[in-house]
Amino acid sequence: MTLLILTSESGGKMDNSRTWWIYALFSAGFAALTTIFAKIGVENVNANLATAIRTVVILVVAWGIVFFEGNVVNILVIPQRTMIFLLLSGLATGLSWIFYFQALQAGKASLIAPIDKSSLVLVLLFSVIFLGEPLNWKIILGTGLVVIGTLVLII
Structure with missing residues (x-):
């Protein structure tokens, strides 16, 4: 169940x-x-x-x-x-x-949350290094957009 x-x-x-x-x-x-x-x-x-x-x-x-x-x-x-x-x-x-x-x-929660959620970048990096998960252009592009989005929100 x-x-x-x-x-x-x-x-x-x-x-x-x-x-x-x-x-x-x-x-x-x-x-x-x-x-x-x-x-x-x-x-x-x-x-x-x-x-x-x-x-x-x-x-x-x-x-x-x-x-x-x-x-x-x-x-x-x-x-x-x-x-x-x-x-x-x-x-x-x-x-x-x-x-x-x-x-x-x-x-401010509106600034802290994006920084916290930027852990996605580390998860993607660690999943490639430690779990051997494949890295492709979509993952790289998406990760780059997350980083850019986070920077836009906090700067």
Whole structure:
């Protein structure tokens, strides 16, 4: 059972080749709301405390989903290498949130968000270097446009 099952017009479950971008759009929408809610939320509280509160909510929601789906038993069979990288991802996420909330407390969300989202450039670079993903003209052009767009917004 998955948290969100997307269906096609015919009523069947969508295949993975079409599902990823719908999840990505939901991710982008919720990420935008995250920035707006966080900016309002850090107005009168220490940014680290705000991050901790946010993290508890995420923890409860994520574990709630895992328990609801019956996947908690799967934690015992996660390979060590996978667990290490999940833990490193969690550490990177936590540090990202801490710095993001600090930035939101000190600056304008409309300037901070584009800089934060310019991490796309690093993701593309790292995916080529560490994951061996192919680099083509569309990726290079798109990345260049993201950099230009970010610079236009912050300068």
